[in-house]
Amino acid sequence: MDFNLYIPINVISGRGALEKNSERLKLFGSECLIVTGGKSAKLSGALADMEKALSLQGIGYTVYDKIGPNPRLDLCFEAAQLAREIKADFIVGIGGGSPLDAAKAVAVYAANENLTMDEIYTAKERNKALPIVLVGTTSGTGSEVGRVSVLTHPVTGRKKSISPQDCFPSLTFADPKYTCSMPYDITVSTALDAMAHVLEGYMGVKCTDIPTLFGEKAIELIWKGLLFLHENKDERLLPDDGLRDALYYGSLYAGITLAYCGTAFPHPLGYVLTENYGTPHGKACTAFMDVFIDRAAEFTPEKLSRALSIMNTDKDTFKKVIAELTDLKGISMTEDEIQSYCSRFDTPPANFTFSPGSFTKEDAIKVFREKFM
Numbered sequence: 001m002d003f004n005l006y007i008p009i010n011v012i013s014g015r016g017a018l019e020k021n022s023e024r025l026k027l028f029g030s031e032c033l034i035v036t037g038g039k040s041a042k043l044s045g046a047l048a049d050m051e052k053a054l055s056l057q058g059i060g061y062t063v064y065d066k067i068g069p070n071p072r073l074d075l076c077f078e079a080a081q082l083a084r085e086i087k088a089d090f091i092v093g094i095g096g097g098s099p100l101d102a103a104k105a106v107a108v109y110a111a112n113e114n115l116t117m118d119e120i121y122t123a124k125e126r127n128k129a130l131p132i133v134l135v136g137t138t139s140g141t142g143s144e145v146g147r148v149s150v151l152t153h154p155v156t157g158r159k160k161s162i163s164p165q166d167c168f169p170s171l172t173f174a175d176p177k178y179t180c181s182m183p184y185d186i187t188v189s190t191a192l193d194a195m196a197h198v199l200e201g202y203m204g205v206k207c208t209d210i211p212t213l214f215g216e217k218a219i220e221l222i223w224k225g226l227l228f229l230h231e232n233k234d235e236r237l238l239p240d241d242g243l244r245d246a247l248y249y250g251s252l253y254a255g256i257t258l259a260y261c262g263t264a265f266p267h268p269l270g271y272v273l274t275e276n277y278g279t280p281h282g283k284a285c286t287a288f289m290d291v292f293i294d295r296a297a298e299f300t301p302e303k304l305s306r307a308l309s310i311m312n313t314d315k316d317t318f319k320k321v322i323a324e325l326t327d328l329k330g331i332s333m334t335e336d337e338i339q340s341y342c343s344r345f346d347t348p349p350a351n352f353t354f355s356p357g358s359f360t361k362e363d364a365i366k367v368f369r370e371k372f373m
Helices: 023-028 047-058 073-085 097-110 182-203 207-230 243-259 264-277 283-287 291-297 299-309 315-326 335-345 352-355 359-370
Strands: 010-012 031-036 058-065 090-095 132-135 151-153 159-162 171-174
Touching: 010 243, 023 159, 023 171, 023 291, 031 073, 031 097, 031 291, 047 058, 047 090, 047 151, 058 283, 073 097, 090 097, 090 159, 097 151, 151 335, 159 182, 159 264, 159 352, 171 243, 182 207, 182 243, 182 264, 182 291, 182 299, 182 315, 207 243, 207 299, 243 283, 264 283, 264 291, 264 335, 264 352, 264 359, 283 315, 291 299, 299 315, 335 359
Parallel strands: 010 171, 031 058, 031 090, 090 132, 132 171
Antiparallel strands: 151 159
């Protein structure tokens, strides 16, 4: 029954969370850099709300809006240079997982002028990252409550994560209203991402009592939303406010499970699909959910049974719903391509070790052959 608990995040949730609590921003200084993408922060209203809140508190700000999907390391490096030029005291990230992850990297670079771009992965001694304030606009990554930042190298095109303690956000405003502007397909992909996070952590070898509690609540809420999306495939039929709330809070609970447990093999395998075939991250991960569930049935049957019970479904129905929402067609690989893709697993990532029954490079090759040859 022993457990260790460390969640160094101040989360303020609910509709109007930012407007009602803007004075909290004064704790971090008088100047900030807002890191975001080109669309979601504006369409959702989150950027306008943050600009209003900062102005109300007399805090200066500059907007850096070049972050796209799968945030590039060089753009984070560039944003950090801007942060130093304006003498930013803290970094604000607004958007889906990409801007939020990017904001964490920017906070590291901004506090370490002599850090080269690639040293963010290896530096053992550096200054502490600038404080990070996050506002999420999608219901997927749970980056608002975790320290992980997944970054894409501009030269190799490969995704790789960092997860230092100082990348935990200092403050998160969690307002589900900002997710209401998401179109159908992004709502699906981000919800699938959240389900991948929670199940990979929940079934993984590192899951103990605390992440189990958060995970089971996440499973209940996310499945509710996924069923609606599966049953209402007309893009004009979007979730109502209640389901938006369920999906968003479910993604945050899943993010806490992720922060404790990490992800399993579907994530690094999914990186291959995102990098080489442009598959959205959430769908890239759930492309391997059927294999993951079959392994869970073999190695963690009690946990799988409990998860299916929470969802009030069975294994085959669950796999069918996820597969039809993922809907990956047209991806074909040669043997040479598979061998090339899997060379990255010569040193197995930690995700393999965290998986039910563990996982190997040979397992990865077999999965890619069966799915895409």
